[in-house]
Amino acid sequence: MNAAIISIGDELVLGQTVDTNSAWLSERLAAIGVKVGMHITVEDELGAVAEVIEAMCERSCVVLVSGGLGPTEDDLTRAGLARAMGVDVVQSEEMLASVEGYFRDKIGREMPARNRVQAMKPVGTEMIKNDWGTAPGIRAELDGATVFVMPGVPSEMRGMYEHCVEPAIQEIGKKDEVEGMGTLRRVILTKKVNTFGLGESDVGERLGKLMRRDRNPVVGTTVSEGICGVRIRAEYEDADGAEKAIAETVGLIEEKMGRFVFGCDDERLQDAVVQALQRTNRTVATAESCTGGLIGKMITDVSGSSDVYKGGYVTYSNEMKMTCLGVPKEVLEAYGAVSREVAGAMAKGVIEQTGSDYGVGVTGIAGPGGGSDEKPVGTVWIGIASRAKNGEIRCYTALLNQWGDRARVRDRAAKCCLQALRFVMLDEPIEKMSWVREVAVIGGT
Amino acid sequence: MNAAIISIGDELVLGQTVDTNSAWLSERLAAIGVKVGMHITVEDELGAVAEVIEAMCERSCVVLVSGGLGPTEDDLTRAGLARAMGVDVVQSEEMLASVEGYFRDKIGREMPARNRVQAMKPVGTEMIKNDWGTAPGIRAELDGATVFVMPGVPSEMRGMYEHCVEPAIQEIGKKDEVEGMGTLRRVILTKKVNTFGLGESDVGERLGKLMRRDRNPVVGTTVSEGICGVRIRAEYEDADGAEKAIAETVGLIEEKMGRFVFGCDDERLQDAVVQALQRTNRTVATAESCTGGLIGKMITDVSGSSDVYKGGYVTYSNEMKMTCLGVPKEVLEAYGAVSREVAGAMAKGVIEQTGSDYGVGVTGIAGPGGGSDEKPVGTVWIGIASRAKNGEIRCYTALLNQWGDRARVRDRAAKCCLQALRFVMLDEPIEKMSWVREVAVIGGT
Structure with a gap:
C-alpha cells in the first residue's frame, strides 16, 4: 500500500513556515508498512488544491492532507476536495455540533459565527472528530483512494492521526489484503549509525557493497553538521524480521567503521x-x-x-x-x-x-x-x-x-x-x- | 514568473529529515517577485525523479531541484534529470576539474575515485560552480523551463543559490519581461524584528492594533528558541514601496517594544x-x-x-x-x-x-x-x-x-x-x- 502527503498553505509555499507535518507523517506511515513516495506542498488556491488532490488519488491508495481547515477566507481545503470530487459543499449538523461543543467544553465560550464554515463538508464524505482543536477532519473516497483531511496545526494533526487516521489506514490495509486488492505492504523500519571523523566518500568507500541499492536493508549516508550518519532502512514482512535485519546490518557497519561510530539515532x-x-x-x-x-x-x-x-x-x-x-x-x-x-x-x-x-x-x-x-x-x-x-x-x-x-x-x-x-x-x-x-x-x- | 521546488531524498520521504531547503528557497524567491506554487519531495528513485522534474517543467518557468548529487549510489538526480530530458549522462571535464580542485584546495588531498561520479551531467546541460562543497550543480533547459539542480546540504545549497542561481533567475525574469512572456509579480518583502525578555502574549498586547490582519504590511509574531520575532510582510507593486513601508512599521514596533528589541532578521x-x-x-x-x-x-x-x-x-x-x-x-x-x-x-x-x-x-x-x-x-x-x-x-x-x-x-x-x-x-x-x-x-x- 502506498500513500501521498499533501500540505496546504500559503505560509508554507512562501517559506514563512517549515513543513514538519510531512516528515512526521512519513515516519509514522513507514512504521506500519505504508510507503510514502511523495510529499506535495501547495498554496491556498482552489484550483491548485483540487488538482493536486486528484493527481495524488490517481497514484496512491491513501492520501493524507493537512492544512486549510481554519475558519478564515484563505482556508480552501474543504472546497478544493469538493471540486476534485465534483460535488457540492454542505453544512453538516454533526460537524456543527462538534465545533460548537469544542468551544463550549474546551475553550469555555460560545462558538463565534465565523467558525460555522468549519462544519461544512463535501457531499458524501464523513467527518473525523477533532478533540484537539476546532476543525473537524474529513474522510472521502475518490478514484479508489481514501483521502483523510486533517488540520495543519501540528498538535491537532498528530492527535487526529494517532487516534483516528492511523487505525483507519490499518483497517483499509486489512480489507485490501482479504479482497486480494493489495496488501499492507511490508514494514519499514529505519535506524541511523552516527560516525565522526571521516568524510562522506571515505565512509562510502569503507561501506563498499553494503551500499548496493538492491540490498535489504538498504544502507545510505547523509552528512549533517559534520556527523556522517549511516542510514539503514529495512523493508520486511513483519517488524520482528525488520528489527533482526537492522541489528545485523548495524553490526556489519560497526565492523567496517570501527571507532568512528559513536552512537545511533539521536545519540551525540x-x-x-x-x-x-x-x-x-x-x-x-x-x-x-x-x-x-x-x-x-x-x-x-x-x-x-x-x-x-x-x-x-x-x-x-x-x-x-x-x-x-x-x-x-x-x-x-x-x-x-x-x-x-x-x-x-x-x-x-x-x-x-x-x-x-x-x-x-x-x-x-x-x-x-x-x-x-x-x-x-x-x-x-x-x-x-x-x-x-x-x-x-x-x-x-x-x-x-x-x-x-x-x-x-x-x-x-x-x-x-x-x-x-x-x-x-x-x-x-x-x-x-x-x-x-x-x-x-x-x-x- | 512562477517556480516549483523539488527536494530529492529517501531521508525526506521517510521522515528522517525535515526539509528546510524548500521554505528557505521560497522566501528568497518571494523577495524577488517569483511565485512558488508548489514544493514536491520525492524518494531516491530514478523513475520518480524523472517524472516529477518533467511534470514541474510543464507548469513552471523555473524549477529548483535540491538533493541527490552526492557521490554514492543512492544519488540519482543527475540520471533522473537526464531521463526527463531523454539524453545520456556524460563525464564533464569542467566538472571534474571543479571537484578535483575542491578536494585539492579546500580539503587538501586527492579526490577519491568515487567522487568522479559528481562530475557527470546530462548532455546539453551546464555546470554550476560549487564553492561550498564537492558537488557541482547543473543548469538545464526542458520544455521551456529552466532547471537548476543544487546540492541538498543546506549550506551548499544556500551558497550556490545566492551566488549563482538567484542572479540567473533575475536574468531570466528580465528577458521574459522584454519578450512579454510574463513579468515579475508584485514584490513581497519580509522583515523580522527580534525581541527577548517578554512572552508572546505580552508582545502581542504591546503591539495592539499593529497586528490587525487587514494591515499592509501585516505584522505577526513567532517564537523560536525563546526569541519572540515580530514578523513584517509587505506586498507592494515595487521593492521601493515595500521597503519604505517596512521601515516605517519597524519604527512603530521599536517604539512599542523599547529595549527588548535587540536586532533584526539574522541578528542575534x-x-x-x-x-x-x-x-x-x-x-x-x-x-x-x-x-x-x-x-x-x-x-x-x-x-x-x-x-x-x-x-x-x-x-x-x-x-x-x-x-x-x-x-x-x-x-x-x-x-x-x-x-x-x-x-x-x-x-x-x-x-x-x-x-x-x-x-x-x-x-x-x-x-x-x-x-x-x-x-x-x-x-x-x-x-x-x-x-x-x-x-x-x-x-x-x-x-x-x-x-x-x-x-x-x-x-x-x-x-x-x-x-x-x-x-x-x-x-x-x-x-x-x-x-x-x-x-x-x-x-x-
Whole structure:
C-alpha cells in the first residue's frame, strides 16, 4: 500500500513556515508498512488544491492532507476536495455540533459565527472528530483512494492521526489484503549509525557493497553538521524480521567503521564521551581558545556530566592562557597562540589546575579574519593530556577550512576534540581521522 | 514568473529529515517577485525523479531541484534529470576539474575515485560552480523551463543559490519581461524584528492594533528558541514601496517594544552585546556554572569578539568556584551553589581575576535532576558586576521551568544573561523581563 502527503498553505509555499507535518507523517506511515513516495506542498488556491488532490488519488491508495481547515477566507481545503470530487459543499449538523461543543467544553465560550464554515463538508464524505482543536477532519473516497483531511496545526494533526487516521489506514490495509486488492505492504523500519571523523566518500568507500541499492536493508549516508550518519532502512514482512535485519546490518557497519561510530539515532558525540568517562570513572577538564566554551557547553549538555566534568577555562586572550593555565610567555612568543606547543601546554595546564584525569586544550583560527598562508583559517591545534600516562600529551592539527564559516569551523573543532578524547581513551590512533594533518606526542612514559 | 521546488531524498520521504531547503528557497524567491506554487519531495528513485522534474517543467518557468548529487549510489538526480530530458549522462571535464580542485584546495588531498561520479551531467546541460562543497550543480533547459539542480546540504545549497542561481533567475525574469512572456509579480518583502525578555502574549498586547490582519504590511509574531520575532510582510507593486513601508512599521514596533528589541532578521543577542561593548570600549568576562560554557560560546560566535571578551571560567564544581573565582566556602555552604550570593560572588570574582569592565556570573538548576520545592528545576541566579559602578553587582533570579528540558533551560539562561548585560549597560531595569522574580543590588557606590 502506498500513500501521498499533501500540505496546504500559503505560509508554507512562501517559506514563512517549515513543513514538519510531512516528515512526521512519513515516519509514522513507514512504521506500519505504508510507503510514502511523495510529499506535495501547495498554496491556498482552489484550483491548485483540487488538482493536486486528484493527481495524488490517481497514484496512491491513501492520501493524507493537512492544512486549510481554519475558519478564515484563505482556508480552501474543504472546497478544493469538493471540486476534485465534483460535488457540492454542505453544512453538516454533526460537524456543527462538534465545533460548537469544542468551544463550549474546551475553550469555555460560545462558538463565534465565523467558525460555522468549519462544519461544512463535501457531499458524501464523513467527518473525523477533532478533540484537539476546532476543525473537524474529513474522510472521502475518490478514484479508489481514501483521502483523510486533517488540520495543519501540528498538535491537532498528530492527535487526529494517532487516534483516528492511523487505525483507519490499518483497517483499509486489512480489507485490501482479504479482497486480494493489495496488501499492507511490508514494514519499514529505519535506524541511523552516527560516525565522526571521516568524510562522506571515505565512509562510502569503507561501506563498499553494503551500499548496493538492491540490498535489504538498504544502507545510505547523509552528512549533517559534520556527523556522517549511516542510514539503514529495512523493508520486511513483519517488524520482528525488520528489527533482526537492522541489528545485523548495524553490526556489519560497526565492523567496517570501527571507532568512528559513536552512537545511533539521536545519540551525540558528547553522550558517548560522558558515558565512556563514567564507565572508566575518569574526569576531564577543558581549556578552550577558539571554541570559546563550546566544548564545555557540549559536555554539560549531558545530564549527569557533573560526575565527570571538572570544569574549564575559556582562555580567549594570551594573557589568560598564561595566568590561568601557566602557558609560558616564551612558548606563546616563539610558536604563536595557534601551535602544537600552546595546545599541549593548555592541556597540561588544565590537568594541573583542576586535578582531572584528562585535559583538552584547543587553539585555532576560526575566521573569517586572522588567517595566514602558513596558518590558514580553519587551522586548529588540539592537545589531549592523560594523567594515567604520566602526563603524556597527544597533539594534532586539523585543517577544517573546507567547512566554510566561523560557526562551522568552531563546531567541527569541538567535535574533533571530543572524538580525539574518545580515541585517546580507547588507545585508537587519532591520525586516522580525515582532517588530521600533523600528529605529535609530548612527554609521558 | 512562477517556480516549483523539488527536494530529492529517501531521508525526506521517510521522515528522517525535515526539509528546510524548500521554505528557505521560497522566501528568497518571494523577495524577488517569483511565485512558488508548489514544493514536491520525492524518494531516491530514478523513475520518480524523472517524472516529477518533467511534470514541474510543464507548469513552471523555473524549477529548483535540491538533493541527490552526492557521490554514492543512492544519488540519482543527475540520471533522473537526464531521463526527463531523454539524453545520456556524460563525464564533464569542467566538472571534474571543479571537484578535483575542491578536494585539492579546500580539503587538501586527492579526490577519491568515487567522487568522479559528481562530475557527470546530462548532455546539453551546464555546470554550476560549487564553492561550498564537492558537488557541482547543473543548469538545464526542458520544455521551456529552466532547471537548476543544487546540492541538498543546506549550506551548499544556500551558497550556490545566492551566488549563482538567484542572479540567473533575475536574468531570466528580465528577458521574459522584454519578450512579454510574463513579468515579475508584485514584490513581497519580509522583515523580522527580534525581541527577548517578554512572552508572546505580552508582545502581542504591546503591539495592539499593529497586528490587525487587514494591515499592509501585516505584522505577526513567532517564537523560536525563546526569541519572540515580530514578523513584517509587505506586498507592494515595487521593492521601493515595500521597503519604505517596512521601515516605517519597524519604527512603530521599536517604539512599542523599547529595549527588548535587540536586532533584526539574522541578528542575534550576542551580536547586539558585542556591538554595545565595542561602541563603549568595554570588556566582559564570564563565570558560568549551569550554562557550562554556552555564554562564552555565544559571545565568541561573533567575529571580532576578542576585542571585548577577556575569557571565562566554567566552574561546574563548587571546588572550581572557590579556587578560580574566590567564592568563599562559607557562602557556598550557607546559601547553596544556586543563590544570589554565589551568582554575585562569581560575577565579582571574574572581574577581579580578569580585569574586565563587566562580569557575568550564572548558577542554576538545568535539570532534569537537582530540583527541590524551594528551588525547582529552571531556577537560575544571574549576577552582573560593573567596574564603572565601583563593583556594583545587580543580581536577579529567573524561573525558566516553563521552557521544558535541560537544553532549553540552559539556552534561555544564557540569553537572559546577555539581555541582562545589555540592560545593565543601558541602565534599563532588568526586572521588566517576564521571567524575572527577585532582584537585588549588592555593593557599588
